[in-house]
Amino acid sequence: MKKIYFLLLFWLTLSSFHYSQAQSAKANYELLKGKSFVQSKNYYLLTLFQNLPEVKNFLSNDAVLKNITKQKIEALNNATNQCQSKVSCIAESMQFSEAEIQEISKRLGELYTETNALGKMVSVHLIPSGTYILSQKLPAKEQLIKAWEQDAHGINFTIGVYVAGQKPNYPNIDSISFKVTHKSYPQLLGDLHKTLLEETKNDNLFFEPSLTAALLALEINEREQVADYEPMASTVNKLAFDRIKTINWKAFPYAVILVPGAGPEEPEVALSAEGMLRCRVAALRYFEGLAPFVVVSGGNVHPYKTKFNEAIEMKKFMVEKLKVPANAIIVEPHARHTTTNMRNTARLIFRYGMPFDKACITSTSKSQSMYIQELNLDKRCEKELNHVPYRKGKRLSETEAEFYPLIEALQINALEPLDP
Incomplete structure (x- = not known):
């Protein structure tokens, strides 16, 4: 009887393993x-x-x-x-x-x-x-x-x-x-x-x-x-994408530094003052060696039907003004909200073959950092995305906090056709 029990248990375990593998x-x-x-x-x-x-x-x-x-x-x-x-x-x-x-x-x-x-x-x-x-x-x-x-x-x-x-x-x-x-x-x-x-x-x-x-x-x-800038791995992100395979990930405490965009409200302004300040803080963290890549995230959002893309403008500022190497910046040019800054970054980490179990950090204003880490962003993600695309880590400073990407980030959001 014990032999039959263990055989059955082994079969169930094996079946469960194959099922989970097939689902991944x-x-x-x-x-x-x-x-x-x-x-x-x-x-x-x-x-x-x-x-x-x-x-x-x-x-x-x-x-x-x-x-x-x-x-x-x-x-x-x-x-x-x-x-x-x-x-x-x-x-x-x-x-x-x-x-x-x-x-x-x-x-x-x-x-x-x-x-x-x-x-x-x-x-x-x-x-x-x-x-x-x-x-x-x-x-x-x-x-x-x-x-x-x-x-x-x-x-x-x-x-x-x-x-x-x-x-x-x-x-x-x-x-x-x-x-x-x-x-x-x-x-x-x-x-x-x-x-x-x-x-x-x-x-x-x-x-x-x-x-x-x-x-x-x-x-x-x-x-x-x-569809802008797609396929990004061979266009706006080609330099960074090609560099990913050369990185010794053990040499860095974090995989990426995420900088969420801050769109201006004036149609003729390409990059807001807040966006510049967020970039400056993130550049400091990059030069301190916290991560091999900075992800700048934000789409054509503010004001209504703006022609300027937050991520593209942030990359220009970081390369031209702050001297961050272009091959260290990954552009995420589609996010329209803080929820999708987090989700889309998690997607890029997975799709680009970066370590998916390695901690990352957000580098942003004090108020937004608090919102992401301590306040209601996870609840907003549940409401708008039907999942939370990240797991919180520890707070590092007033402007930085850890997060870990989650695989649920790959889920298409059918009710946001401008950034599903």
Whole structure:
């Protein structure tokens, strides 16, 4: 009996090990670009559907999904007459209904097996990518369905904000570029609708009409900054990325020094006074040898639709004025909030193959440092990201505190299309 018990225990342990291994994100996994970085960074599952030939053929030849595609295109065509110039009606015709989302979820579940095209995609791409990592404890089929539902709701959110004019999470910086109540807007929307019909008339994948609508909406709103400077490892971060493999990490107490951006409020100002001061303090820490790299983090955020990028301007200041070597600065040019300063830095550490278990530090103003370390940033992360992308370490000074990156940072946030 004891022998059987131990064999059973060994089998369960082995099964658990294989399951946990199968669920893990891989640092050497190369994310597919697809048609654009805007698409792949927001809707990675749909990018896989389009760009893996075996999966694309499998889905496009399914009779149930083909019928859904046909009905969607017909509904878009009918919207021309049914909606007239009603903005909300046209936007809804572009979105997925909840009934459609659930019907597709059901069909994907019916089609999935571990050994067919969908099963291979989940094991070879979806799970190793880490882009839906918050579902990693679910069975593989459920991870597929959750990823689909996330992408579908994300598309609906984008269309809701950038076609229908609904409020985003941060209206002051992320709102639609047009006044939906202006008499000229229905005409623009009509032209968008016509373009959508032209571009999707030959689509054979069930999600493509709505996906195209979301991408067109971001384009005409000039909200494609999520793709700026990509692929960063071969553009703005090439010097630093190439240097990573040469670093003796044991020689440094920390992996990186993170400097969160501080956007100015005046359109003509490239870098705020606060941003300059944060850079100066971080440069001191760098020259003290605390870490081999400084991460400057911040996107095109303040003021509304600014042309200046916080991270790019901080790097210029640190290189030109403070003489920090360019190959010691990693640019993170997409974050729009303190939450994503932390999350995006954790992502870069993982994707760039830096030690993921090594402590890092934030170097910033006293007030923001307190907010990150002692106050409510972790609660805000839970609310806005559905996870906390870092673990707190100890406080080092009024302006510096330790943090450790967490793997949950890889999760796409479907409700922030400007920095998902």
